[in-house]
Amino acid sequence: MTYDVIIVGGSFAGQSAAMQLARARRKVLVVDGRKPRNRFAEASHGFLGQDGKAPAAIIAEASRQLGLYKTVTQLQGEATEIGRDGELFALTLADGTTQRAARIVLATGVRDELPDIEGLQQRWGKTVIHCPYCHGYEVADRPLGVLAGNPMSVHQAQMIPDWGPTTYFTQGQWEPDPEQAALLDARGVVIVRSPVVELLGEATDLEAVRLEDGRILPLGGLFVAPKTHLTSPLAEQLGCVLETGPTGRFIRVDNFQQTTVKGVYAAGDAAVAMANATMASAAGVMAGVAAHRSLIMPD
Structure with a gap:
């Protein structure tokens, strides 16, 4: 099946992007490995309306809400490789299957080196x-x-x-x-x-x-101040330009969360030097909206 947008990463940024696209009635695939950066924290704080809730509980509820939209598919798995297939992007998963989409949102996050x-x-x-x-x-x-x-x-x-x-x-x-x-x-x-x-x-x-x-x-x-590392090689495989921040490299994006590769958007901890849950969610919203607008107005 070919999707309008594939979102790689299903934490705060990825699910926020998916929600905007779901409400625009676009066919969306969310691929997530279920190893979020915040899995070590017992509660998320400073996130409006979610203060004190466990990150896993927030994500589970978001996933349930996304599941109410018929155009959204959620898949647990690891994305290992990505490239172009004509005008589409082809994403290969660890199980050997390939999924295709017109647009990509990278919400792959980072890992901390303590x-x-x-x-x-x-x-x-x-x-x-x-x-x-x-x-x-x-x-x-x-x-x-x-x-x-x-x-x-x-x-x-x-x-x-x-x-x-x-x-x-x-x-x-x-x-x-x-x-x-x-x-x-x-x-x-x-x-x-x-x-x-x-x-x-x-x-x-x-x-x-x-x-x-x-x-x-x-x-x-x-x-x-842990060192941070991108958890996925997809941005580099696509040729996205990376920047170096105080703790590690991150994906360069513009004000609309578009990377240096047309049709590829990035949000969350993988695309910012200073991160928290609220900013990740907000960036995901922008990435989802911008990806949708690009499908309507590709130029």
Whole structure:
């Protein structure tokens, strides 16, 4: 079967794009591998109308609502290869089947590469977090830390005191310049240069960190800046131009979420340097609307 649009990725961005196209009565296929980036978080926060709900529950309800539209097909699977087939795009899945469409929306997301520190991975999404707007409220009024991982970490450390007393761990690599150090001092941020080597506490709770110099510092929440990697090779296979942000590469798009390849749109974490659920959903809406408009007015 040939679709008007195939959307690769069924999380906030992908399903938001699908909803616009479904309501435009276009034939849409949503392909999703069911491994969203936010699967480690117990709740989504800061998302209007969805605050405190589990990400999986939000997606499940969105999927149910999409299922009410007769022109939408939802398929669990992994998209492995994409190319042109005349005027159409041909998408190959891991099971060997091929699906075709006039337009593509890439909502494939990213994966996080966390610092290799003992005890960190098991706390990811609970007491080890990356976004203060998403999770800062839940760890507020505890001693908090910012684990430096890129040049933007020092700016994050300037923000975190709004949630609790803050320590900035340079990890021996990301030293603030004099102006930044003065701003940190004005915000009451303590700078620690000995690297964090272990996180301590029961289960996913965080009680303290052990430093390379042997000190143990009490801590109730740790903000990190993981490196990000595109989860899918499809954008590169299509020849989409990528950009490099503070944490990793992402797909270049214009104001209508169109990539540098005509007929290919991208939305969500794979197509932005700074991401959250609300922005992913909004970008998905734009991608869906723009893909629909391009089917009517291809030029």
